[in-house]
Amino acid sequence: MSPPGWHPDPGHSGIGPAQERWWDGTRWTEHLRVPPAAIRRRRTRVAVGVTVGVVVLAAIGGGVFLLQEDGDDRPGTAATAPRPAPSGSPGPGAPDGNGGDSGGNGSGGQGPDGQIPPTEKGYATDLASGISLPVPKGWTGRSGTVGAGLTTGEYACPGNSGEKCVRGGVFSAPAVALKLDATTAEAAAKKDIAVNAEESYGEKIYGGIASHEQLKSGPVTVAGQKGYAVRWKVVTEKGDDGYVESLAFPSPASEDLLVVVRSGFDVNAGAPKLSVLDDITKGIKAAAGGAGTGRTA
Template sequence: MTPPGWHPDPGHSGKGPAQERWWDGAQWTGHVRASPGAARRRWIRVGVGVTVGAVVLAAVGGGVYLLGEDDRGRPDTAASSPSAPADRPGSPDGDEKDGEGDGGNGDGPGGPLPPTEPGYATDLAAGISLPVPEGWKGTSGAVGAGLTTGQHPCPGDTEETCVRGGVFSAPAAAMKLTAATPEAAAKKDIALNAKESYGGKSYGKITSHEELKSEAVTVAGGKGYVVRWKVVTEKGDDGYVESLVFPSPASKGMLVVVRSGFDINDDAPKLSVLDEITRGIKAASGAGGGTGGAV
């Protein structure tokens, strides 16, 4: 079953900019928008070399671009750990306003907002929820979800803001990542993840890397694959990057990509936190199929 969300418009003629149409879980609706790559947006930088702007995707930077409200899509919701206040990203200018984390009770083009479970950030399209570690910020979306912590000026461009740790999810197709298996997809994605997380002007080029992990893993009840690198950067801290790919617990045939990037710094999260996040990934509430936990 294809989950509700924005998908390539099956009726698009191919002429003009690509567009997406809202699928409400049962039928195509009349709501359309420009595809993420074709739409112009304003962004704030809050990633490990990641540009993010509130929620949804565009495959870049240690994870995904998260679209803001200016795409006229379904508003996003934010989840946070029990000890931290829930924040709702504000205007497309990047201003944030305090919110109550309404649990996804508002209305959007296809109905209610993505479900917000306490302590989780939900990627509705992928059908998964990411556990939000204590002190981190979690952001849910119709397509894509993210976890971030430790904002600081980017070492290569101090006018921009980076984070010490970032974890972002999206369906593989939404990131234009094509591969037949989770292993092939993870091995294909890791170099792009590294380049976009630490290879841009925020950290300078990557001078070398070391593979730390390349192995099968079970996530949310599905057999996936994970690849982890340690990268040496030209400017600022070095980092760890990881590409994790596994089958969606909600949609047969869909692969989900979870990109992560952690600075190597005393103020950055330990790698054990990344392992805990992976073990805690589960099927989103109501998505059906699969259970939490990674082996």
């Protein structure tokens, strides 16, 4: 039997970059990562989403799920839904294929160093950032060693019907994982908003952004920390317009670690109201057990 460690993902379909899955010695867990060697060789790009144990991740509003790679310099724009854990028989005690989502509160298996993302009922936990995001009723939450995510309302992307978008998405990650060169919450939020908007509603997903309007930019208290939020309304070339927000604040577990929460809500009768986003922000709390290491590998 193989010892615990990172091994080629037995559920890899052959589409997209090869990944590694964490084997805990008895079963395959939900932890996935892009091999470090591959990250060093090529630029990374993000497709939509957040997955347990991803080395570097970005959260794209409107639905982001899995860090991928590409050889070019363009940011990723394909809104791919999260691939579930292998549903076949890749190994003893393999996950049942539900992707780690359970009762609206995703959880990951044991990962490197024996760490397990805390599973609190009604919350999705970002272990590296030391925070937990409240999961609204009807939403899907996913916890991770690096990053956490909330999504609702999956549908075919207007710019590419072969890809999946969501009506609402909220994702967290340490600022260092997003390569943000900022030392304050205000600077981080202001730098991140344009990237968030482009990755959420730009290029092939929605045909690009025609214009944007800033709805707010100011301080906000999150999990007892003094943070900063910037919110835009973007007009797209295809499909629905959208609201995007970049929120930054010090981790409640470590004031030296900045956390970024990216959000994206469609402007659509079937999309969540902006009041839901405000409720999520108010409900963000320190994760049980602390953490907040900010590690991305």
